[in-house]
Amino acid sequence: MKEKLEQILKNAKDELANANSLQDLDDIRLKYLSRKGELNSIKKNLKDLSDEDKRIVGSLANNVYNELDELINSKNDEFYKIELNKKLENEKIDITLPSDFRPQGKVHPLTQTVNEIVEIFQGLGFSVMPSEYSPEVETEYINFDMLNFPPNHPAKDMQDTFYTKTAPNVILRSQTSGAQIRQMLNHKPPVRVISPGRVYRCESVSARKNNLFHQIEGLLVDKDITFADLKGILNEFVRIYFGSARPTRFRASYFPFTEPSAEVDVQCIMCQGRGCRTCSGTGWLEVLGAGMVHANVLRNVGIDPEVYSGFAFGMGVERLTMLKYAINDIRLFFNNDTRFLKQF
Ligand code: PHE
DSSP states (O other): OOOHHHHHHHHHHHHHHHHOOHHHHHEEEEEEESSHHHHHHHHHHHGGSOOOHHHHHHHHHHHHHHHHHHHHHHHHHHHHHHHHHHHHHOOOOTTTOOOOOOOOOOOOOOHHHHHHHHHHHHHHEEEEEOOOOOOOOOHHHHHHHHTOOOOOGGGGGOOEEOOSSTTTTEOSOOTHHHHHHHHHHHHOSOOEEEEEEEEEEEOOSSSSSEEEEEEEEEEEEEEOOOHHHHHHHHHHHHHHHHHSSEEEEEEEEEEEEEEEEEEEEEEOOTTTTTTOOOTTTEEEEEEEEEEEEEEEHHHTTTTTTOOOOEEEEEHHHOOOOOOOHHOOOGGGTTOOOOOHHOOO
């Protein structure tokens, strides 16, 4: 029996030497060490031996068991590590490879400003006009005549207009103020609305001027509205939009559709008012025109100026964006250079 045990040990060791997978080890364990394995079948025969031999063979069988168990365990650890490494190797990811990541687009800075301004005015009780009140291709009648521009008056030259060949008197709108007319033709006061949009002017392009730009028109008509209400709303707007106090000034101005009229300048952020290329040396940038709605305009849309009064304003979205972020050239908004756009 002793020889048999030694033979078992030797056979098992040979098989272990040839084993090369975790599965092989399991097979060997099953064959020699399990309940139905070869070692156990020897132990079953112990009962036929003398007490003395039982002790010797029994302990020898235990030794063989322990030795094999240890050998299998250590091989098991070894194979486990090898197989794990193989697996890791196979699943290795090269993080230096270029990915198929596509950069995400962003909201254009001008759209961001429009959204922001719309939100501010909504907070001040204004709502946004239906977009059909402010088409970009407009009639001279709405863009000028209804707004109290005298026919063939040089005032029309104030805003160098693009005429279309579609029909006589059809133009690219030079201002969003036409939306005031459509609003008031469709709704009786009280009226408290804004209308953002694109406008076109045939003028020479510079750091401050482009022939396409964006405006936000505002209109408030009710009883007992005064210039103080206009100033209050505009000051509040500037305070919220710029966050902190920015030097601003009201200047008397002229528009055919408002009386009295004013313009609001904000100190140039590029030069802190000293004068630079962006503000063409003045230290200020004009950001909006405004005034009390002219009595003739109210009459044109069938509102009695003896009963109602109101104010209107039109602000330049590009200028307001430039002043907030210190952008020194309006053309940057239209070049679609992603190095510029991705900063917002
Ligand atoms: N529409 C004028 C402009 O484009 C601005 C303005 C709007 C002025 C409303 C007064 C009232 O210059």
